[in-house]
Amino acid sequence: MATSTSNNGEPASDTGAQFLSAGYVVRPAEDRAALDRVRQLTAAAAAAALKIALPNDIGAFLDTIHERVKVADLNDFRLAILDKLLADPQFRPAYFACGRKLVEEVVGNELAMQRNIGLSVQLPNDDSSLLPLHSDTWGSECSPFEVVLWIPLVDVVRTKSMFLLPPEPDRQWRARVHEFMQQGTEALFKAVEPELAFIPITYGEVMLFTPTVMHGNRVNREPGTRWSFNMRFKGLFTPYANKKLGDYFSPVSVRPASQIGLSFDMPGSGDG
Amino acid sequence: MADATLANDTRGYRGYITSQPVNGLAYPHKVQNLVVRDYCRRKGLNFYLSVTEGSVPGADMMLNGLLGDLGSLRGVVVFSQFVLPRKREVRARLYEQIVIAGCELHAALEEISIATRADIAAFEAPLAIAAWLPATPYGGKFPLDRSDNAVVPLRDR
Numbered sequence: 001m002a003t004s005t006s007n008n009g010e011p012a013s014d015t016g017a018q019f020l021s022a023g024y025v026v027r028p029a030e031d032r033a034a035l036d037r038v039r040q041l042t043a044a045a046a047a048a049a050l051k052i053a054l055p056n057d058i059g060a061f062l063d064t065i066h067e068r069v070k071v072a073d074l075n076d077f078r079l080a081i082l083d084k085l086l087a088d089p090q091f092r093p094a095y096f097a098c099g100r101k102l103v104e105e106v107v108g109n110e111l112a113m114q115r116n117i118g119l120s121v122q123l124p125n126d127d128s129s130l131l132p133l134h135s136d137t138w139g140s141e142c143s144p145f146e147v148v149l150w151i152p153l154v155d156v157v158r159t160k161s162m163f164l165l166p167p168e169p170d171r172q173w174r175a176r177v178h179e180f181m182q183q184g185t186e187a188l189f190k191a192v193e194p195e196l197a198f199i200p201i202t203y204g205e206v207m208l209f210t211p212t213v214m215h216g217n218r219v220n221r222e223p224g225t226r227w228s229f230n231m232r233f234k235g236l237f238t239p240y241a242n243k244k245l246g247d248y249f250s251p252v253s254v255r256p257a258s259q260i261g262l263s264f265d266m267p268g269s270g271d272g
Numbered sequence: 273m274a275d276a277t278l279a280n281d282t283r284g285y286r287g288y289i290t291s292q293p294v295n296g297l298a299y300p301h302k303v304q305n306l307v308v309r310d311y312c313r314r315k316g317l318n319f320y321l322s323v324t325e326g327s328v329p330g331a332d333m334m335l336n337g338l339l340g341d342l343g344s345l346r347g348v349v350v351f352s353q354f355v356l357p358r359k360r361e362v363r364a365r366l367y368e369q370i371v372i373a374g375c376e377l378h379a380a381l382e383e384i385s386i387a388t389r390a391d392i393a394a395f396e397a398p399l400a401i402a403a404w405l406p407a408t409p410y411g412g413k414f415p416l417d418r419s420d421n422a423v424v425p426l427r428d429r
Contacts, residue, residue: 115382115383143414144414145414236401237401237404237405237408237412238408238409238412239405239408239409239410239411239412239413239414240405240412240413240414241413241414242297244295244402245398245401245402245405246295246352246353246354246379246381246382246398246399246402247352247381247382250397250398251397251398251401254397254401261404262400262401262403262404263360263400
């Protein structure tokens with residue numbers, strides 16, 4: 001049930017209340033220069049993969065990338081970009097700077113951050129890279145304590161964006177998921193479709209959402225290509241599922257008191 | 273890794289895999305070797321065939337043997353940093369041994385490494401935190417009951 005108070009009775013912030021009721025919040029990037037850097041690094045990696053000079057209008061270049069990349073080459077293209085971004089030490093700090101305070105407000109200020117980068121490039125009318133309706137926590141890989149910082153590099157709307165089922169209808173439908181086991185996820189999608197929200201986001205904004213609720217994407221029927229990143233965060237000391245600290249998450253903020261606690265040794269027993 | 277001053281150094285990086293569970297999960301040797309070899313290929317490390325630790329809990333005989341061979345190696349590539357000894361002070365001695373020998377320690381699964389003392393804190397942080405997770409809510413692990421396709425926290429069963 002959505003609530004406007006935290007479970008210890010203190011008033012939840014507007015952001016917290018909205019996150020609980022809608023399952024997501026959209027906010028302006030906290031560091032616009034960092035967001036522009038993320039986009040610039042991505043566009044430069046895309047231009048390098050295409051062996052062309054980086055065009056002046058980065059936004060238009062990304063939005064019309066379907067004019068230069070065939071569906072058959074899309075995954076190799078995407079992986080080439082990711083290789084470059086993963087090797088760039090500026091990328092993850094810049095990404096975190098786009099929504100750090102937002103993540104801290106919703107999650108906490110001792111955080112673990114996903115080590116790899118999720119990048120989605122969805123060409124118009126391409127059905128090869130869809131993410132069907134799902135909840136990350138239904139599998140064994142994801143902990144429900146995770147959130148996703150989702151950042152588009154172009155304006156996204158309707159099917160160019162992602163969809164999400166708000167927590168309250170998600171709770172109701174989750175109890176009925178077993179009814180769709182034989183029919184599959186498309187049947188479940190059709191059932192929940194009237195209650196889904198496609199989230200419009202303008203370049204310059206970021207979204208934080210809970211991947212515990214049903215979400216996914218559809219064939220992009222808009223004229224431009226969607227570019228979006230997703231990166232998971234969670235409280236450093238909250239439960240992990242199979243996406244573990246070390247191979248999947250790395251600590252990004254450990255407060256001094258925790259640093260002391262982690263390295264504290266009890267007094268020796270004196271017996272050697 | 274590739275360093276101009278070491279260009280003529282033909283020593284390689286010895287792989288190290290284990291027969292014990294790693295951070296709560298058991299990985300077949302074949303999978304561990306695939307991860308180690310792929311890591312070495314991508315990082316341009318000259319891979320030497322892995323040694324395999326035994327299955328006795330806490331056994332580290334092969335690892336200790338490896339440390340005795342550091343003089344003939346450029347470094348060690350362990351499958352995961354979680355195959356290292358559980359005790360912090362034992363790991364600290366191991367890091368020191370490797371650095372003093374002028375070698376490197378790589379963890380293939382986590383893609384993290386120690387080449388100098390400055391790298392130790394970042395390498396050690398996940399291990400130090402994970403050691404405390406059993407003392408946090410839910411024992412630091414999201415519990416699932418998947419027996420009937422339901423996903424139910426243990427507290428609700």
